[in-house]
Amino acid sequence: xxxxxxxxxxxxxxxxxxxxxxxxxxxxxxxxxxxxxxxxxxxxxxxxxxxxxxxxxxxxxxxxxxxxxxxxxxxxxxxxxxxxxxxxxxxxxxxxxxxxxxxxxxxxxxxxxxxxxxxxxxxxxxxxxxxxxxxxxxxxxxxxxxxxxxxxxxxxxxxxxxxxxxxxxxxxxxxxxxxxxxxxxxxxxxxxxxxxxxxxxxxxxxxxxxxxxxxxxxxxxxxxxxxxxxxxxxxxxxxxxxxxxxxxxxxxxxxxxxxxxxxxxxxxxxxxxxxxxxxxxxxxxxxxxxxxxxxxxxxxxxxxxxx
Amino acid sequence: xxxxxxxxxxxxxxxxxxxxxxxxxxxxxxxxxxxxxxxxxxxxxxxxxxxxxxxxxxxxxxxxxxxxxxxxxxxxxxxxxxxxxxxxxxxxxxxxxxxxxxxxxxxxxxxxxxxxxxxxxxxxxxxxxxxxxxxxxxxxxxxxxxxxxxxxxxxxxxxxxxxxxxxxxxxxxxxxxxxxxxxxxxxxxxxxxxxxxxxxxxxxxxxxxxxxxxxxxxxxxxxxxxxxxxxxxxxxxxxxxxxxxxxxxxxxxxxxxxxxxxxxxxxxxxxxxxxxxxxxxxxxxxxxxxxxxxxxxxxxxxxxxxxxxxxxxxxxxxxxxxxxxxxxxxxxxxxxxxxxxxxxxxxxxxxxxxxxxxxxxxxxxxxxxxxxxxxxxxxxxxxxxxxxxxxxxxxxxxxxxxxxxxxxxxxxxxxxxxxxxxxxxxxxxxxxxxxxxxxxxxxxxxxxxxxxxxxxxxxxxxxxxxxxxxxxxxxxxxxxxxxxxxxxxxxxxxxxxxxxxxxxxxxxxxxxxxxxxxxxxxxxxxxxxxxxxxxxxxxxxxxxxxxxxxxxx
Numbered sequence: 001x002x003x004x005x006x007x008x009x010x011x012x013x014x015x016x017x018x019x020x021x022x023x024x025x026x027x028x029x030x031x032x033x034x035x036x037x038x039x040x041x042x043x044x045x046x047x048x049x050x051x052x053x054x055x056x057x058x059x060x061x062x063x064x065x066x067x068x069x070x071x072x073x074x075x076x077x078x079x080x081x082x083x084x085x086x087x088x089x090x091x092x093x094x095x096x097x098x099x100x101x102x103x104x105x106x107x108x109x110x111x112x113x114x115x116x117x118x119x120x121x122x123x124x125x126x127x128x129x130x131x132x133x134x135x136x137x138x139x140x141x142x143x144x145x146x147x148x149x150x151x152x153x154x155x156x157x158x159x160x161x162x163x164x165x166x167x168x169x170x171x172x173x174x175x176x177x178x179x180x181x182x183x184x185x186x187x188x189x190x191x192x193x194x195x196x197x198x199x200x201x202x203x204x205x206x207x208x209x210x211x212x213x214x215x216x217x218x219x220x221x222x223x224x225x226x227x228x229x230x231x232x233x234x235x236x237x238x239x240x241x242x243x244x245x246x247x248x249x250x251x252x253x254x255x256x257x258x259x260x261x262x263x264x265x266x267x268x269x270x271x272x273x274x275x276x277x278x279x280x281x282x283x284x285x286x287x288x289x290x291x292x293x294x295x296x297x298x299x300x301x302x303x304x305x306x307x
Numbered sequence: 308x309x310x311x312x313x314x315x316x317x318x319x320x321x322x323x324x325x326x327x328x329x330x331x332x333x334x335x336x337x338x339x340x341x342x343x344x345x346x347x348x349x350x351x352x353x354x355x356x357x358x359x360x361x362x363x364x365x366x367x368x369x370x371x372x373x374x375x376x377x378x379x380x381x382x383x384x385x386x387x388x389x390x391x392x393x394x395x396x397x398x399x400x401x402x403x404x405x406x407x408x409x410x411x412x413x414x415x416x417x418x419x420x421x422x423x424x425x426x427x428x429x430x431x432x433x434x435x436x437x438x439x440x441x442x443x444x445x446x447x448x449x450x451x452x453x454x455x456x457x458x459x460x461x462x463x464x465x466x467x468x469x470x471x472x473x474x475x476x477x478x479x480x481x482x483x484x485x486x487x488x489x490x491x492x493x494x495x496x497x498x499x500x501x502x503x504x505x506x507x508x509x510x511x512x513x514x515x516x517x518x519x520x521x522x523x524x525x526x527x528x529x530x531x532x533x534x535x536x537x538x539x540x541x542x543x544x545x546x547x548x549x550x551x552x553x554x555x556x557x558x559x560x561x562x563x564x565x566x567x568x569x570x571x572x573x574x575x576x577x578x579x580x581x582x583x584x585x586x587x588x589x590x591x592x593x594x595x596x597x598x599x600x601x602x603x604x605x606x607x608x609x610x611x612x613x614x615x616x617x618x619x620x621x622x623x624x625x626x627x628x629x630x631x632x633x634x635x636x637x638x639x640x641x642x643x644x645x646x647x648x649x650x651x652x653x654x655x656x657x658x659x660x661x662x663x664x665x666x667x668x669x670x671x672x673x674x675x676x677x678x679x680x681x682x683x684x685x686x687x688x689x690x691x692x693x694x695x696x697x698x699x700x701x702x703x704x705x706x707x708x709x710x711x712x713x714x715x716x717x718x719x720x721x722x723x724x725x726x727x728x729x730x731x732x733x734x735x736x737x738x739x740x741x742x743x744x745x746x747x748x749x750x751x752x753x754x755x756x757x758x759x760x761x762x763x764x765x766x767x768x769x770x771x772x773x774x775x776x777x778x779x780x781x782x783x784x785x786x787x788x789x790x791x792x793x794x795x796x797x798x799x800x801x802x803x804x805x806x807x808x809x810x811x812x813x814x815x816x817x818x819x820x821x822x823x824x825x826x827x828x829x830x831x832x833x834x835x836x837x838x839x840x841x842x843x844x845x846x847x848x849x850x851x852x853x854x855x856x857x858x859x860x
Contacts, residue, residue: 034743047456083376085459085517094533150572158580165577166568168535255568257534264569265374268713270743 079273088277099258109182118193140187149253166255237293366562370586384461396502396522402848422488435505443481447473466495488801525557558855611763613655629687631823636680655827697732709757752786
């Protein structure tokens with residue numbers, strides 16, 4: 001187990017290196033002088049441009065800059081936002097919890113809804129229940145989240161006045177964004193759960209369980225579902241990364257605080273340190289979540305643990 | 308990233324561009340402004356019957372499209388900051404809704420004959436929200452701070468072009484000096500980009516000034532929850548009457564919450580549902596629905612330069628005056644307004660918006676006339692080809708239009724212009740690109756045209772757009788270097804007589820239009836929707852909202 005763990009952890013190192021190299025290159029690849037572009041809304045003197053250039057260490061050779069970038073990032077220093085003049089790390093720390101909350105809530109919606117729909121569809125193959133749940137999944141996966149979000153706002157917030165449309169904070173503010181975010185992932189999970197369940201339900205041990213006279217819900221819940229979930233967990237983990245990215249859109253639609261708002265403001269305002277910082281944090285989160293998923297396999301499936 | 312593309316499309320790209328651009332200048336000196344060269348008649352106005360804010364209360368939430376980068380008005384290049392701080396800070400003078408200069412922190416002012424120095428007699432009863440007194444030393448500290456190279460100033464810096472220093476003449480008299488004549492400073496002193504910050508509090512605060520600046524106005528900043536809202540609350544220490552106000556003391560409402568709601572559809576929905584009581588930056592699609600739902604829609608034209616298309620004068624084929632004039636005739640501004648700006652803009656008349664400078668001579672310039680446009684192109688040697696596009700010496704008449712693409716395609720007006728100019732045989736190639744290369748191209752005069760607008764309350768905004776010194780920088784993107792225009796721009800900075808000054812800029816506008824350096828398209832409006840029970844929204848002379856008179860029934 002420990003060897004497996006160590007292998008997985010070591011394998012993330014080159015990935016993280018690649019990620020930081022890519023993020024770092026953003027600034028180098030921008031056409032024109034990034035400093036002038038960053039300051040284009042300000043009235044500046046050549047001295048100020050020179051000062052910012054040296055503050056950002058853009059006057060040093062690229063490898064030195066990259067080394068500094070990595071070393072600072074490791075120490076938690078991602079520079080200072082051009083736009084807000086606050087440390088990028090502080091901005092991210094202020095906004096990360098909101099994004100994490102939303103992503104987890106979206107994941108919860110996706111998990112509960114997706115697995116339930118998938119199980120219902122598999123357990124009722126060739127019935128209208130299967131048709132209904134798969135139709136719902138199809139709608140979920142085809143609907144762009146910004147559109148779904150606006151529909152939910154118009155329906156549940158504006159017409160029915162059930163839930164607030166905007167803002168962070170309490171649970172009521174989380175419901176609509178979480179549904180918007182989770183529905184797409186739920187659809188994918190539903191289809192996957194269904195097919196995985198169908199496969200497992202054909203296995204002999206399920207027939208045995210049924211032959212022993214076990215109640216159908218026990219057969220499905222205890223025997224089939226646990227085994228059907230392994231591929232689902234993989235996708236679940238990958239979906240978490242997707243959901244993190246999805247929060248960017250959802251946060252904008254619902255005017256919630258979060259990393260998505262940081263990065264969109266950053267992009268619109270050419271705030272390179274901010275964009276680099278957020279991309280790095282999101283990429284690292286993605287890598288870590290994948291690592292976590294790998295480790296969860298080991299828990300779910302002993303064969304992987306000892307391989 | 309298909310989903311992201313969708314949402315970014317929701318943000319009108321032009322709008323983003325403009326708010327961040329150059330909010331640098333201020334309101335136009337009105338024809339009836341006090342003669343600048345003499346001691347100002349800006350003495351205290353007779354106060355209307357005492358009317359105080361006691362007994363009022365409540366709060367409203369206002370939906371904004373963006374979060375400000377900072378609330379330090381001296382640091383911010385973003386218009387959004389001034390939406391909020393206009394009711395929090397006080398400036399030396401105040402340019403009112405009719406663009407008249409009123410006294411505020413200065414009871415009167417005097418301009419030297421050479422228009423290089425401005426002496427302000429300050430009120431002696433003003434304290435900042437931290438209890439420290441406002442005086443001439445505070446004025447000096449603030450202005451010095453803006454030009455300090457270690458402080459990255461925002462829009463405020465352009466207001467102090469050529470600043471030579473401030474003399475503290477006595478405790479309540481400050482003299483601001485410039486290296487060159489700089490009449491625009493009078494309007495800038497009355498614009499919201501340089502309200503007075505408490506030197507004591509600001510020095511103590513360090514970076515915290517970006518979150519909660521300490522000033523002297525009717526409201527104070529309570530809290531800023533990042534990416535969510537800024538709350539300002541009534542400052543009960545405010546005993547004066549703000550220049551626009553009908554009462555002594557701070558605002559009527561206890562609190563005003565500025566909530567950041569980037570998506571336009573969501574913003575409109577919140578004011579319709581009552582989650583917010585006011586909302587701004589609304590789309591033509593949402594306005595009719597809001598009105599039919601019983602909401603009030605209040606609009607105020609923006610000051611500065613309209614939404615326009617610069618024509619590059621140094622690059623073929625637009626280096627030819629005939630071609631540029633043909634473009635002017637070829638564009639149907641009425642069609643543009645009715646297609647894209649219903650309720651949020653009106654047809655522009657010149658390089659300055661109509662509220663800045665209006666003259667009958669500008670209204671008749673370049674009516675939509677494709678025949679005339681064709682004649683001009685004929686004269687220039689461009690003859691119609693078989694595919695409808697004109698040719699000259701085997702060369703097609705192509706026009707490269709530089710456009711920003713935030714991910715959802717360029718602003719629709721680009722395509723509209725493309726379609727209109729095709730009618731006169733011109734093939735417009737839209738060069739859609741991200742903002743950094745868009746700027747870069749403009750600095751290098753690399754295309755034939757690009758759209759933008761500039762917010763400013765001062766006629767001198769034309770200096771940024773057409774001064775020779777600003778080719779290769781912000782914003783002389785017509786790339787025109789004309790000594791005569793430069794001398795007119797210079798004259799505008801020297802002329803202290805408001806009427807004569809207006810004439811200078813009118814002549815300059817006419818010359819700019821004769822030379823077809825720019826196609827004025829739309830005078831945009833600052834639009835707010837208010838719930839039926841809300842009243843009292845006012846605007847500064849720069850079209851920023853003021854919240855002190857707001858009440859909720």
